[in-house]
Amino acid sequence: MTTSAPMIEVNALRKSFGALQVLKDINFKVETGGVVALLGPSGSGKSTLLRCINLLVVPDDGAIRVGTTTFAFGPTRKPPRTRELAAFRSRTGMVFQNFNLFPHMSVLQNVMEAPVYVRKLPRKDAQDLAMAQLEKVGLSDRAHQMPETLSGGQKQRVAIARALAMEPEVMLFDEATSALDPELVSEVLLTIQQLAADGMTMVIVTHEIAFAREVADRVVFMRDGVVVEEGPARQTIDEPRMEATRTFLSHFHKGQMPR
Amino acid sequence: MYEWDFSILLNYRWLLLQGMGITIAFTAAIVIGGMAIGLLAAICLLSRFKILRALSLGFIEAFRCTPILVQLIWFYYALPILMGISMTPTMASLLALSCYGGAFYAEIIRGGIVSIDAGQSEAGAALGMTPGLAMRRIILPQALRRMVPPLMNQSILQFKNTSLVSVLAVPDLVYQGQMVAHDSFRPLETYTAIAVAYFAILFPLTVFVRNRERKLRTS
Ligand SMILES: Nc1ncnc2c1ncn2[C@@H]1O[C@H](COP(=O)(O)OP(=O)(O)OP(=O)(O)O)[C@@H](O)[C@H]1O
Ligand SMILES: [Mg+2]
Numbered sequence: 001m002t003t004s005a006p007m008i009e010v011n012a013l014r015k016s017f018g019a020l021q022v023l024k025d026i027n028f029k030v031e032t033g034g035v036v037a038l039l040g041p042s043g044s045g046k047s048t049l050l051r052c053i054n055l056l057v058v059p060d061d062g063a064i065r066v067g068t069t070t071f072a073f074g075p076t077r078k079p080p081r082t083r084e085l086a087a088f089r090s091r092t093g094m095v096f097q098n099f100n101l102f103p104h105m106s107v108l109q110n111v112m113e114a115p116v117y118v119r120k121l122p123r124k125d126a127q128d129l130a131m132a133q134l135e136k137v138g139l140s141d142r143a144h145q146m147p148e149t150l151s152g153g154q155k156q157r158v159a160i161a162r163a164l165a166m167e168p169e170v171m172l173f174d175e176a177t178s179a180l181d182p183e184l185v186s187e188v189l190l191t192i193q194q195l196a197a198d199g200m201t202m203v204i205v206t207h208e209i210a211f212a213r214e215v216a217d218r219v220v221f222m223r224d225g226v227v228v229e230e231g232p233a234r235q236t237i238d239e240p241r242m243e244a245t246r247t248f249l250s251h252f253h254k255g256q257m258p259r
Numbered sequence: 260m261y262e263w264d265f266s267i268l269l270n271y272r273w274l275l276l277q278g279m280g281i282t283i284a285f286t287a288a289i290v291i292g293g294m295a296i297g298l299l300a301a302i303c304l305l306s307r308f309k310i311l312r313a314l315s316l317g318f319i320e321a322f323r324c325t326p327i328l329v330q331l332i333w334f335y336y337a338l339p340i341l342m343g344i345s346m347t348p349t350m351a352s353l354l355a356l357s358c359y360g361g362a363f364y365a366e367i368i369r370g371g372i373v374s375i376d377a378g379q380s381e382a383g384a385a386l387g388m389t390p391g392l393a394m395r396r397i398i399l400p401q402a403l404r405r406m407v408p409p410l411m412n413q414s415i416l417q418f419k420n421t422s423l424v425s426v427l428a429v430p431d432l433v434y435q436g437q438m439v440a441h442d443s444f445r446p447l448e449t450y451t452a453i454a455v456a457y458f459a460i461l462f463p464l465t466v467f468v469r470n471r472e473r474k475l476r477t478s
Pocket of ligand 2: 048174175
């Protein structure tokens with residue numbers, strides 16, 4: 001881990017949907033090159049927090065900093081403008097549970113789309129960039145296939161390549177392996193692990209506890225919209241201090257990370 | 260027993276062909292005009308501004324809930340008086356039929372857009388696309404494929420609706436048919452031939468739409 005300023009900083013974040021308070025005063029940091037695993041029971045607000053980090057969900061209160069961009073929210077502050085939001089999101093990559101590939105485009109077009117239309121790279125450069133990312137996830141030979149012809153694991157790797165093609169400062173993963181057949185999970189986890197080894201700053205929501213233990217350097221446990229416990233990954237998973245964390249972890253076998 | 264004699268219609272073939280030409284040209288114009296209006300109305304329906312949604316809904320319901328025949332007559336007689344402009348029967352017909360079609364196209368286009376999984380626009384947004392760009396590059400291309408069969412169905416109705424412009428003396432196929440029937444004293448043959456002509460054009464289109472629908476279901 002480096003000693004420079006954290007890459008992601010979340011301060012006093014709050015979010016409600018109607019009367020339901022989903023995030024209640026969330027604070028946490030991710031170091032540059034750090035990997036944080038976000039764990040917690042269903043409905044605890046993990047996805048909402050992750051989506052607040054790239055402002056797919058706009059918080060009610062608090063502040064978020066990614067890299068050099070800071071957004072502050074509150075009743076007296078104007079919500080960010082559409083263009084500001086888009087520019088900010090173009091620098092944070094996000095991978096969804098259901099892949100959300102564009103079904104009307106080939107694999108290569110999926111990966112080239114944002115570099116061409118958002119970053120406005122020349123087609124040739126975008127294609128080289130896209131091929132390099134597909135190479136990285138081991139799918140350059142599938143570049144000209146349509147998404148529907150791929151397995152779930154391959155689709156998710158294309159989605160990762162698509163996010164990487166924007167050369168983001170951080171990557172956010174929301175249960176990237178939850179929709180996959182068990183035998184396809186490991187190829188996606190290995191891709192994410194490779195990214196971690198390359199020094200990508202990441203926040204990973206996952207139910208793969210063994211994976212979190214191995215790949216993340218810190219874990220954050222959430223329950224009912226608050227951070228219950230936070231600490232170094234291995235120590236916190238092996239010897240949780242809080243009762244809520246222990247209860248949550250007891251539902252999982254502490255097996256090996258799938259290979 | 261009535262003795263059919265279609266050969267008499269050969270004397271009027273140019274008149275009838277001309278009518279057919281006008282009917283086809285009219286359909287092309289109101290399909291294009293209607294789709295432009297429909298797309299605009301659909302985008303307004305999906306806008307985050309309440310006033311645009313309300314305006315669009317008002318327009319759509321006004322045209323969906325009144326008979327097209329009344330609209331035609333209203334556009335020709337009432338609108339010029341209200342607006343202080345003059346309108347040819349052709350202009351009034353084009354306008355009324357385009358708006359009428361647009362009201363129905365709008366619902367089809369709106370439905371097609373909202374049928375696309377929200378994850379698609381989220382993925383676009385997460386990549387840094389503005390809502391407009393995501394609509395143009397991600398949502399509309401997918402929605403369009405689903406919209407083609409219902410849009411074509413509505414256009415088939417529009418083709419038949421052009422027959423109503425004969426009340427404003429626009430010389431379409433039905434209007435020319437009325438002339439021919441009067442002149443030849445052969446209304447049975449004339450209207451039978453006209454029905455066959457409409458059928459010959461529309462039947463292949465309905466078959467095409469059916470095939471598209473089947474393909475969409477299986478894909
Ligand atoms: N757009 C929304 N509108 C209303 N309620 C929402 C919305 N998004 C999330 N919620 C609610 O907020 C709470 C937290 O949801 P969130 O998806 O963040 O949980 P999670 O920790 O990711 O759960 P899971 O493990 O099931 O994915 C839930 O009660 C959910 O129903
Ligand atoms: Mg979730």
